Amino acid sequence: MIDKIEILNKISKIEDPDLGKNLADLNSIKEVTIENNTIKVYIELVQPIFTIYEEITRKINDAITSLYPTIEVEVNIAERMYDLSKRKVLKQVKNIIAVASGKGGVGKSSIAANLTAALSLTGAKVGILDGDVYGPSQPTMFGLDEQPFQVVEMPDGTTMAYPLEKYGIKVASMGMILQKNEAAIVRGPLLAGYFSMLFEQLEWGELDYLVFDLPPGTGDVQLTLTQKIPLTGAIVVTTPQEIAVADVRRSIAMFRKVNVEILGVVENMSYFIPPDLPDKKYYIFGEGGGKRVSEELGVDFLGEVPFEILTRESNDSGIPVVFREEAENQRKIFLDLVRKINKKIRQRNYKILQIPAMKISL
Numbered sequence: 001m002i003d004k005i006e007i008l009n010k011i012s013k014i015e016d017p018d019l020g021k022n023l024a025d026l027n028s029i030k031e032v033t034i035e036n037n038t039i040k041v042y043i044e045l046v047q048p049i050f051t052i053y054e055e056i057t058r059k060i061n062d063a064i065t066s067l068y069p070t071i072e073v074e075v076n077i078a079e080r081m082y083d084l085s086k087r088k089v090l091k092q093v094k095n096i097i098a099v100a101s102g103k104g105g106v107g108k109s110s111i112a113a114n115l116t117a118a119l120s121l122t123g124a125k126v127g128i129l130d131g132d133v134y135g136p137s138q139p140t141m142f143g144l145d146e147q148p149f150q151v152v153e154m155p156d157g158t159t160m161a162y163p164l165e166k167y168g169i170k171v172a173s174m175g176m177i178l179q180k181n182e183a184a185i186v187r188g189p190l191l192a193g194y195f196s197m198l199f200e201q202l203e204w205g206e207l208d209y210l211v212f213d214l215p216p217g218t219g220d221v222q223l224t225l226t227q228k229i230p231l232t233g234a235i236v237v238t239t240p241q242e243i244a245v246a247d248v249r250r251s252i253a254m255f256r257k258v259n260v261e262i263l264g265v266v267e268n269m270s271y272f273i274p275p276d277l278p279d280k281k282y283y284i285f286g287e288g289g290g291k292r293v294s295e296e297l298g299v300d301f302l303g304e305v306p307f308e309i310l311t312r313e314s315n316d317s318g319i320p321v322v323f324r325e326e327a328e329n330q331r332k333i334f335l336d337l338v339r340k341i342n343k344k345i346r347q348r349n350y351k352i353l354q355i356p357a358m359k360i361s362l
């Protein structure tokens with residue numbers, strides 16, 4: 001005889017690795033059914049679940065088969081999410097991540113492209129929005145140069161515009177609205193209006209993540225964008241140099257001013273390992289700047305990304321390096337960043353879910 005109570009007790013104790021609470025505390029177990037030789041478990045976890053799906057499934061499997069070794073186990077995980085319908089824009093986008101830097105050239109766009117690519121490797125639906133008006137890089141990084149948006153005329157005469165798509169990732173930039181030299185002429189409010197089209201009028205569809213490659217700097221443009229777009233959190237990119245690190249302070253101050261959570265700091269171009277001397281590691285731009293500034297400002301340090309010839313080549317040739325077969329090392333680095341970022345996002349989403357849960361008495 002299969003004892004459902006015993007199963008429930010056992011799986012209740014499994015911990016959500018990101019939230020540090022067990023499935024009972026999280027009220028995650030929705031149903032356990034027993035049909036012939038199969039136990040079906042239905043649970044609900046705070047989204048995004050991509051980086052914990054496998055671990056939780058395996059733990060539930062192990063817990064049940066330790067009690068009943070010959071039984072079949074089927075685990076169904078649904079996402080728990082707060083209501084997005086009251087948003088003014090991007091109502092179908094679950095998580096919006098801004099990638100920012102105090103100054104240009106630190107590799108913000110490269111990090112944004114590869115984070116987006118790594119997120120898609122976890123099975124999530126993702127898009128990237130390039131906010132750099134004067135020098136959009138994402139079309140190049142995704143090999144989409146010079147292509148305009150796809151505009152479709154609907155039967156009722158209205159038109160719908162869609163982002164472009166590459167490697168299963170949706171991509172949009174100002175360059176897709178304006179001609180190459182137009183951006184330099186169109187300024188001020190008009191430019192802001194064009195830019196708003198990218199998130200107000202473009203049909204992004206349902207996405208798990210939208211990565212927003214913010215223009216470099218901490219001026220009015222950046223401030224307005226961070227207020228207009230319902231950001232889940234921000235990632236600040238820096239190089240190890242003291243001079244770049246000073247800009248991190250400004251970036252973080254800007255996000256704090258508008259109450260956007262800092263997911264953490266990523267240090268790019270941290271070191272160089274010559275391909276023909278794999279035992280050597282050169283800290284060309286100094287060592288540990290990103291980590292030090294993170295500690296100083298009380299934000300998470302997410303990791304170091306090396307300076308690499310393959311990465312530079314990939315950026316120029318339109319394929320994010322994490323998609324390259326030979327880039328095992330970069331893939332590992334970016335998937336590790338994604339795991340840490342997801343942990344922060346899930347903790348935030350859990351907190352938001354808690355508040356209405358306390359108020360609603362349904």
Ligand SMILES: Nc1ncnc2c1ncn2[C@@H]1O[C@H](COP(=O)(O)OP(=O)(O)O)[C@@H](O)[C@H]1O
Pocket residue numbers: 101103104105106107108109110111137216268269305306307308309311312313315316
């Ligand atoms: N980790 C890296 N290794 C090698 N080249 C990189 C790396 N990160 C960025 N780059 C290169 O450095 C230049 C600037 O990067 P980019 O992402 O455009 O910076 P930003 O968006 O901060 O201005 C680009 O040519 C890019 O390909």
Ligand SMILES: [Mg+2]
Pocket residue numbers: 108109110132135137
């Ligand atoms: Mg850039």
